[in-house]
Amino acid sequence: MEKSSDQSAGGGWCSCGGGASKRAKPNSALAVKQNHIQDPYSISVGGSGLPHTGGGLSSAGPRIVEAKVVLLGDSGVGKSSIAQRYCKNIFSDSHDVTIGGAYLQQTVTLSDGTQVKLHIWDTGGSERFRSMVSLYYRDAAAAIICYDITDEKSFQSVHFWVNEMINNNDKDDFVMVLAGNKCDIETSKRVVTTQMAADLSQKHQMILSETSAKTGEGIQELFKQIAERIAKTKK
Ligand SMILES: Nc1nc2c(ncn2[C@@H]2O[C@H](COP(=O)(O)OP(=O)(O)OP(=O)(O)O)[C@@H](O)[C@H]2O)c(=O)[nH]1
Numbered sequence: 325m326e327k328s329s330d331q332s333a334g335g336g337w338c339s340c341g342g343g344a345s346k347r348a349k350p351n352s353a354l355a356v357k358q359n360h361i362q363d364p365y366s367i368s369v370g371g372s373g374l375p376h377t378g379g380g381l382s383s384a385g386p387r388i389v390e391a392k393v394v395l396l397g398d399s400g401v402g403k404s405s406i407a408q409r410y411c412k413n414i415f416s417d418s419h420d421v422t423i424g425g426a427y428l429q430q431t432v433t434l435s436d437g438t439q440v441k442l443h444i445w446d447t448g449g450s451e452r453f454r455s456m457v458s459l460y461y462r463d464a465a466a467a468i469i470c471y472d473i474t475d476e477k478s479f480q481s482v483h484f485w486v487n488e489m490i491n492n493n494d495k496d497d498f499v500m501v502l503a504g505n506k507c508d509i510e511t512s513k514r515v516v517t518t519q520m521a522a523d524l525s526q527k528h529q530m531i532l533s534e535t536s537a538k539t540g541e542g543i544q545e546l547f548k549q550i551a552e553r554i555a556k557t558k559k
């Protein structure tokens with residue numbers, strides 16, 4: 325794996341007001357029945373936080389919030405690369421297909437001292453894993469729905485992943501983020517414009533972000549924004 329020290333905290337972030345608003349669950353034929361395989365929720369901590377007083381720091385120590393975050397999207401859009409960049413600051417040019425899901429963890433410290441411990445589930449986007457992926461977003465506090473800005477099909481699939489999340493998540497106040505990845509690739513290859521993404525994110529009340537797992541652009545901001553939203557929701 326190629327090691328990189330590049331962790332740009334550049335642009336790429338655009339919050340379109342989405343987030344943890346309550347969502348109605350539409351009827352969808354796309355909902356997938358859950359299989360009886362290892363339930364990732366039994367190993368991960370769900371969306372619940374620990375007892376706290378509302379402030380970030382108190383005599384009892386910092387407020388600690390724990391939350392489950394799931395990465396969704398078609399195969400090859402860069403979900404694992406985003407997770408690896410964020411948690412390990414590494415990037416690989418190879419596509420190692422994720423089978424089922426992979427777990428990573430990272431803690432974000434907010435400006436008021438609150439520590440948000442993110443339990444990150446990176447899921448496999450390949451069609452053959454779809455039936456098991458629903459296990460990973462059950463009770464997630466946030467979903468990062470990824471597409472590749474050079475691949476229109478992956479953008480069209482966002483509807484599928486949004487419906488999956490809405491129909492299979494037990495909560496109705498989760499945060500949804502739309503992440504357009506691979507924004508380092510030359511402009512002539514881009515097929516999904518920022519405007520197209522902004523329209524879609526507004527429709528589904530999602531936070532919008534453009535990222536590059538390769539350069540690190542937008543990655544830190546993406547997770548920080550999620551942590552802030554989750555911390556706010558749990559007050
Ligand atoms: N240029 C560029 N390539 C990227 C970026 N992110 C990922 N890639 C490449 O895209 C390919 C797929 O990346 P993965 O992270 O494995 O994709 P994935 O979404 O996890 O795929 P599945 O596990 O099959 O669902 C790899 O060859 C990565 O190197 C990026 O930001 N920019």
Ligand SMILES: [Mg+2]
Pocket residue numbers: 403404405420421422446447448449
């Ligand atoms: Mg993967």
